[in-house]
Amino acid sequence: MDLAEVHILVVDDDERIRTLLSRYLAGQGFRVTSAEDAADAGAKLTSVSFDLLIVDVMMPGQNGFEFVRELRKRGNAVPVILLTARGEAEDRIEGLETGADDYLPKPFEPRELTLRINAILKRAARPAPVAPTVTTRFGDFSFDAIRGELKRGEDMVPLTTGEAQLLRILARSPGQTVPRAALADPASAGESRAVDVQITRLRRKIEADPRNPRFLQTVWGEGYVLWTE
Structure with missing residues (x-):
């Protein structure tokens, strides 16, 4: 998959983190859009198709867990990685139960995030058909x-x-x-x-x-x- 064709939405209420993360991912070759909270992300999702979302959990208003849960209830299966300073096992399980594809506690190495993004994109990519259907x-x-x-x-x-x-x-x-x-x-x-x-x-x-x-x-x-x- 051509990384330049992969459009990622970064959702974080912390402007500094949002900017640094967006710049890093853009430097890795991804196309990146950012949103300051769940409401902003929801508005962008109505008009733009994204390949993956990176969502902070601890946001004011609707938090990351609630945002992903609502996405899944609406039938939106876009891959999601949750980011949070809360690294306890219970929080990781809750993140997965909402329908997120992965969960990365802060602080994290940017390279680790890239590896997880690539793993999810690889899973999401449709293999070339070898038969009409299996x-x-x-x-x-x-x-x-x-x-x-x-x-x-x-x-x-x-x-x-x-x-x-x-x-x-x-x-x-x-x-x-x-x-x-x-x-x-x-x-x-x-x-x-x-x-x-x-x-x-x-x-x-x-x-x-x-x-x-x-x-x-x-x-x-x-x-x-x-x-x-």
């Missing part, structure tokens, strides 16, 4: 692994890039247990619960009763399995 069907759902698209009947079910990648891996071996380690995203920096959070979010989208899943089941002590029958 579709896995379960219940009323169909998942196109090439496009990373999930449908229920004719209706599209929005997926984040992380959810789509996880479903791709599970769909390669339906009916077979996939170890948790095989589902873990290297960009999650070893967060042990990140896979579980992604699984929980997927179940909310595909299961009639997420607490008693029919399709996406846990194999205790081993991993997860996607049942298609």
